Amino acid sequence: MSAPHLPLEGSCLCGSVRVRVTAPPLLTLACHCRDCQKLCASAYSLTAMFPADAFSVTGELVVGGLRTERREHNFCAKCLNFIFTRIQGADTRVNLRASVLDDLTWFVPFVELMTEEKLSWSNVPAEHSFARFPETIEELEVLMLDYSKR
Numbered sequence: 001m002s003a004p005h006l007p008l009e010g011s012c013l014c015g016s017v018r019v020r021v022t023a024p025p026l027l028t029l030a031c032h033c034r035d036c037q038k039l040c041a042s043a044y045s046l047t048a049m050f051p052a053d054a055f056s057v058t059g060e061l062v063v064g065g066l067r068t069e070r071r072e073h074n075f076c077a078k079c080l081n082f083i084f085t086r087i088q089g090a091d092t093r094v095n096l097r098a099s100v101l102d103d104l105t106w107f108v109p110f111v112e113l114m115t116e117e118k119l120s121w122s123n124v125p126a127e128h129s130f131a132r133f134p135e136t137i138e139e140l141e142v143l144m145l146d147y148s149k150r
Contacts, residue, residue, distance in 0.1 A: 002106045010101035012081035017059030019083065019100060021050050026093060026144045030109035030126060032118030039065055039073065039082055043122040046098040046109060047085075049144075055094045057083070110147045 008021040027049040036045035057074075061083065065073030072086045085095040098107050112118075112126035113133055134140045 004106040005103070008101050008103065012059070012076035012079055012083060012100060014076065014079035014081070016078045017057060017061065017076040017081070017083055019096065020056045021048075021054055021096070023051050023054030025050055025147075027140075027147050028098070028107060028110045029095075030112045030124040031114055032112065032122065033114035034117050035066065036114070037117075037119075040097070040099075043119045044112075044124065045082075046107065047095045048098045048101070048107065050094050050096055052086075052092050052094050055084075055096065110150075111143055 004024060006022060006024065009019065011018050025048040029047045029049065030044045031047065032044045037043060039045065060077035061074045062077045062080075063072055064075045064080070065071065065082075065085075067073075070088045072088075074083050074085070075081060076083060081100065082097050083100055084097060087093070087095065098104060101107075109124045109126045111128045111130070112124050113130050115129055116131040128143060128146075134143065
């Protein structure tokens with residue numbers, strides 16, 4: 001796994017929304033849940049988790065997806081490309097859809113989530129695998145610490 005060259009930049013499909021990240025990812029993930037399959041029109045979503053204070057976005061966004069109190073999915077208002085998620089209670093982190101980044105040569109999912117819902121033919125080279133989600137915030141912190149050592 002190679003380290004990304006900072007800053008990382010990217011955009012939505014139409015280019016109206018731009019993102020910039022000035023810190024390395026805290027964690028990289030592939031989520032196999034049915035919600036992510038539907039949101040991303042794929043077998044899984046690819047996420048790079050970044051410190052919120054290292055993340056900036058320009059352009060008009062709309063909130064979409066399930067619109068739950070816990071999760072806020074942000075999309076480009078023009079092309080409706082899925083850009084990032086903020087999770088209530090995890091205000092110090094942003095979950096960026098890795099596919100919007102201009103350079104993904106460094107990206108490898110370190111963790112895969114929701115494998116109980118994964119499609120039988122879908123495989124990713126993640127080092128850690130969870131049937132659902134990590135049980136505690138401490139478990140997530142251990143994963144982030146392990147990832148930071150690589």
